[in-house]
Amino acid sequence: MAVKIRLSRRGRKKMAMYDIVVADARAPRDGRFIEKLGNYNPNTNPATVVLNTDSALKWLLNGAQPTDTARAILSHEGVMLRKHLQVGVIKGAITQEQADGKFADWKNSKEQLVGNKVAGLAKAKDDAAAARLADETKKKEARAAAIQQKNTPPAEEAPAPAAEVEEAPVAESEEATPAAEAEEQA
Numbered sequence: 720m721a722v723k724i725r726l727s728r729r730g731r732k733k734m735a736m737y738d739i740v741v742a743d744a745r746a747p748r749d750g751r752f753i754e755k756l757g758n759y760n761p762n763t764n765p766a767t768v769v770l771n772t773d774s775a776l777k778w779l780l781n782g783a784q785p786t787d788t789a790r791a792i793l794s795h796e797g798v799m800l801r802k803h804l805q806v807g808v809i810k811g812a813i814t815q816e817q818a819d820g821k822f823a824d825w826k827n828s829k830e831q832l833v834g835n836k837v838a839g840l841a842k843a844k845d846d847a848a849a850a851r852l853a854d855e856t857k858k859k860e861a862r863a864a865a866i867q868q869k870n871t872p873p874a875e876e877a878p879a880p881a882a883e884v885e886e887a888p889v890a891e892s893e894e895a896t897p898a899a900e901a902e903e904q905a
Contacts, residue, residue: 721745724778724785724793726759727752736760739770739789741778754778759792765836770796780805800825 721744728749730736737759740752756778757770775798779785785793793799804818 722753722778722781722783724756724775724783724789726786726788734762736762739775739792741783744784764840765833768792768796770798772796772798772801776801776805797822797826797829 722741723744724739724741725748726737727740727742728735728737738752739756739759741754741756742750742752746752754774756775757768760767770792775793775796779793779798779802790799801822804813804822807813808815808818
């Protein structure tokens with residue numbers, strides 16, 4: 720019997736999630752399976768993979784063939800590297816301690832890369848939120864200035880009538896003074 724490690728679709732429309740399963744190659748995609756190894760959610764950023772790596776390694780060593788997508792997921796999680804190292808141990812090329820050390824080094828570097836990506840995504844999200852807030856603040860200040868300008872009376876018109884009123888009595892008193900002098904002379 721040919722055994723495959725493949726994805727089995729589940730979830731709602733346009734929000735698919737997948738189970739990583741070991742199934743007979745002749746079974747339908749979402750049909751009968753031998754063992755469920757984990758699940759894969761491509762809707763998150765970065766994609767979420769929950770996988771039983773020991774069981775997946777056991778199936779790979781027993782001859783199960785992964786599909787292309789399942790192979791990429793297994794490779795991303797380090798199962799294919801563990802298989803490669805384990806085959807080297809079986810053949811006597813390296814010891815188990817060396818294989819475990821190489822895998823631990825690879826796993827640490829992989830965790831750092833994923834951590835950096837998550838931190839970069841979080842920083843980009845925070846920067847975008849700060850930029851939106853700054854834009855909204857500028858718009859709010861511009862609106863407030865426009866409303867303030869609309870509600871205040873023009874400053875040039877108010878003092879001008881007051882100045883004319885003050886100058887007018889002075890002019891009348893000057894005119895009245897010569898008229899009063901003319902009356903006194905007569």
